[in-house]
Amino acid sequence: MRILLIEDERELAEALSAALGKHGIVTDHTMHLADAVELTRQNHYDAILLDRRLPDGEGLSFIPELRRTGKHTPIIVLTARNEPKERVEGLDLGADDYLGKPFLVEELMARLRAVLRRAPDLAELQIAAGRMVIDPLHLSVTVGTVPLDLPRRELLVLAALARRKEKTVLRSTLEAAVYNYEEEIQSNALDAHISRLRKRLIDAGAGVAIHNIRGVGYLMKEE
Amino acid sequence: MRILLIEDERELAEALSAALGKHGIVTDHTMHLADAVELTRQNHYDAILLDRRLPDGEGLSFIPELRRTGKHTPIIVLTARNEPKERVEGLDLGADDYLGKPFLVEELMARLRAVLRRAPDLAELQIAAGRMVIDPLHLSVTVGTVPLDLPRRELLVLAALARRKEKTVLRSTLEAAVYNYEEEIQSNALDAHISRLRKRLIDAGAGVAIHNIRGVGYLMKEE
DNA sequence: CCACAAGGGTTGCGGCAGCATTGCGGAGCT
DNA sequence: AGCTCCGCAATGCTGCCGCAACCCTTGTGG
Numbered sequence: 001m002r003i004l005l006i007e008d009e010r011e012l013a014e015a016l017s018a019a020l021g022k023h024g025i026v027t028d029h030t031m032h033l034a035d036a037v038e039l040t041r042q043n044h045y046d047a048i049l050l051d052r053r054l055p056d057g058e059g060l061s062f063i064p065e066l067r068r069t070g071k072h073t074p075i076i077v078l079t080a081r082n083e084p085k086e087r088v089e090g091l092d093l094g095a096d097d098y099l100g101k102p103f104l105v106e107e108l109m110a111r112l113r114a115v116l117r118r119a120p121d122l123a124e125l126q127i128a129a130g131r132m133v134i135d136p137l138h139l140s141v142t143v144g145t146v147p148l149d150l151p152r153r154e155l156l157v158l159a160a161l162a163r164r165k166e167k168t169v170l171r172s173t174l175e176a177a178v179y180n181y182e183e184e185i186q187s188n189a190l191d192a193h194i195s196r197l198r199k200r201l202i203d204a205g206a207g208v209a210i211h212n213i214r215g216v217g218y219l220m221k222e223e
Numbered sequence: 224m225r226i227l228l229i230e231d232e233r234e235l236a237e238a239l240s241a242a243l244g245k246h247g248i249v250t251d252h253t254m255h256l257a258d259a260v261e262l263t264r265q266n267h268y269d270a271i272l273l274d275r276r277l278p279d280g281e282g283l284s285f286i287p288e289l290r291r292t293g294k295h296t297p298i299i300v301l302t303a304r305n306e307p308k309e310r311v312e313g314l315d316l317g318a319d320d321y322l323g324k325p326f327l328v329e330e331l332m333a334r335l336r337a338v339l340r341r342a343p344d345l346a347e348l349q350i351a352a353g354r355m356v357i358d359p360l361h362l363s364v365t366v367g368t369v370p371l372d373l374p375r376r377e378l379l380v381l382a383a384l385a386r387r388k389e390k391t392v393l394r395s396t397l398e399a400a401v402y403n404y405e406e407e408i409q410s411n412a413l414d415a416h417i418s419r420l421r422k423r424l425i426d427a428g429a430g431v432a433i434h435n436i437r438g439v440g441y442l443m444k445e446e
Numbered sequence: 447c448c449a450c451a452a453g454g455g456t457t458g459c460g461g462c463a464g465c466a467t468t469g470c471g472g473a474g475c476t
Numbered sequence: 477a478g479c480t481c482c483g484c485a486a487t488g489c490t491g492c493c494g495c496a497a498c499c500c501t502t503g504t505g506g
Contacts, residue, residue: 151480152481166368166370167363167365168361168370168372170246170362171245172245188466192466192468194465195468196482211372212464212466214375214464214465214490215375374493375492410494410495411454411455411496412493412495414453414456415455415456415494415495416493417455418455435453435454435455
């Protein structure tokens with residue numbers, strides 16, 4: 001799960017990014033509308049969090065701009081401008097939700113889950129693979145009826161592979177699923193996650209196997 | 224998939240070439256505009272990556288020069304000159320995209336996919352042949368619903384043949400599809416790849432056969 | 447019809463790049 | 477304080493792929 005955060009208060013952005021990270025969400029952050037348009041062209045986001053007052057303009061103007069490119073990514077507006085009239089304005093412009101600052105991260109998470117539930121094509125709510133059911137929104141994996149708790153990064157890898165099971169997933173795609181563009185990675189950290197994940201999947205009898213495609217990426221197969 | 228990289232910083236060029244190689248892209252590299260014109264006359268490229276500041280002039284001047292020869296190859300400008308005004312300049316001259324340095328390889332790949340998507344004649348997104356579907360951008364092959372994982376080089380050969388199935392593909396064309404001009408080849412390595420590929424295609428029941436045209440090249444036929 | 451040459455097919459070998467595994471230590475959480 | 481997560485790096489291993497040897501096929505000339 002990966003979202004774009006458009007927000008000019010650095011502190012809030014960092015706090016949010018950390019909080020979302022704990023929920024298994026990878027966050028890309030920008031302070032400028034201009035960059036935001038670019039980023040949505042380059043990356044796939046499952047949702048977008050949008051501030052209204054931004055240094056280079058009114059955040060709401062971003063919404064029609066994005067829709068014009070044919071994307072239906074859910075957008076949640078986060079703003080101090082929380083008068084009823086302003087809410088209507090935002091939602092009429094195509095925002096999927098509107099949340100006044102200050103807010104609780106828990107509330108944001110709930111609303112995030114809600115809008116994603118309404119857009120099931122973009123981000124599956126549950127992924128089945130082998131004897132597993134993966135729920136990336138609630139960060140849970142169950143094998144049969146037994147819950148399997150995985151570390152955050154391993155879960156992200158698992159979800160990315162399971163989402164495209166029986167198909168190769170490029171190494172770079174996996175890296176994008178686990179790390180945002182600020183997190184540098186200079187080692188075989190991804191391989192290490194794969195390794196540990198494999199062991200856990202075997203221990204749990206998950207009914208899937210992760211194969212390597214040399215020079216390309218990885219592939220999850222059901223057994 | 225083969226691209227031309229026009230870039231005078233050797234280190235960057237090598238790093239890029241290596242990174243693109245991992246995505247199954249063969250890169251030719253030159254540091255001089257004069258050579259670039261020559262190369263585009265001799266080879267087919269699916270895209271061109273162009274630096275602006277080059278030892279023998281402004282890279283942008285290459286764009287109209289190329290277009291004048293009737294080629295519509297997508298061009299992505301890579302440059303440190305990343306002011307909005309300069310972006311407009313590049314795009315107005317006919318560049319298909321404009322990317323400021325420094326950049327992430329992932330971003331470049333995404334933009335590359337985007338420009339190729341817009342130019343579907345030049346590089347199909349999926350190729351069907353026999354019971355196979357080949358996706359050269361994602362480096363995957365499936366036979367029916369079963370994924371078939373091939374080594375990188377064999378996959379490049381397969382894609383080059385399938386792209387022109389039922390037509391002879393010159394030996395030199397195949398070599399160009401798999402090797403860049405820095406990679407010397409002094410043996411029958413290509414034949415070896417063909418041989419191994421044939422075996423795998425039979426094992427997988429791919430529904431195609433690779434025939435040789437003596438002294439000319441190879442030909443893929445559906446069964 | 448045979449001899450010979452040249453191009454192609456196949457296969458084992460070896461070097462090496464990429465991958466797997468695992469212990470370590472810092473960081474963060476409870 | 478004790479735990480887990482996770483990046484890092486050292487180590488060993490795997491399999492890709494260039495190479496070359498050897499065999500087979502095709503074509504040509506006598």
